[in-house]
Amino acid sequence: MLEHVELFFKSIFIDNMVFAVFLGMCSYLAVSKKVSTAVGLGAAVIFVLAVTVPLNWLLDQYLLRDGALVWLGPEYADYNLSFLSFILFIATIATMVQLVEIVVEKFSPALYNSLGIFLPLIAVNCAILGGSLFMQAREIPSLGLAFNYGVSSGIGWFLAILAIAAIREKIRYSNVPAPLRGLGITFIITGLMGIGFQSFGGMLTGDNEPPEEVETTTAETIEEKEIKKEIENDEKAVSYNKVINE
16 A cells, blocks of 8 residues: 555656656647646546556566566467567557547537647657556556556646646736747746656655664664773773782
């Protein structure tokens, strides 16, 4: 349970797709002019990541990685299909994006028209593919953690685009210098927000040295000091006895 909670908050705040690794910036900048469209696209990204990351985890575990085909028989244990990762991951993502596009067009035509070309472009959004590739690179051990990682990564991207959309709506009524209007002030705000999100890094990482090692070191230091004191006392006692005998 603790592992799930740690991965959830780490994916949202520390490893945020936009502010930590700057993935999905095209949609982040283009669809963040209004909060309503940002919410719609963010929800679509959460859904796509929540479905594709676990599916791609299954593909990686039972088809792509070195020795994954052992379940077919011992003669397939030496096969390594990891070179097909990009093709299969993108195919899975494209299928889910088509499903999302059909659902949005059916139940919310206004949102479908406002998102425009950026809804089908989720299929080639680097944040979506990055979620599956990071899952593969970090060797997430279970399907539940893969689902957790997909949902939390999507929520992190959703919070990023929602925050910048709300700020950009307010900026319209602000006196921004002419050279910085538009994307200029947006990039500056994104950088400042990235610094803010990175400040959460100490929440889960903590100190570099584990407490046990510190306690062990302290205990060993105390024992060494006591041994040195005993040796010094013994030497003083011996020298005192020599003086008395002489």
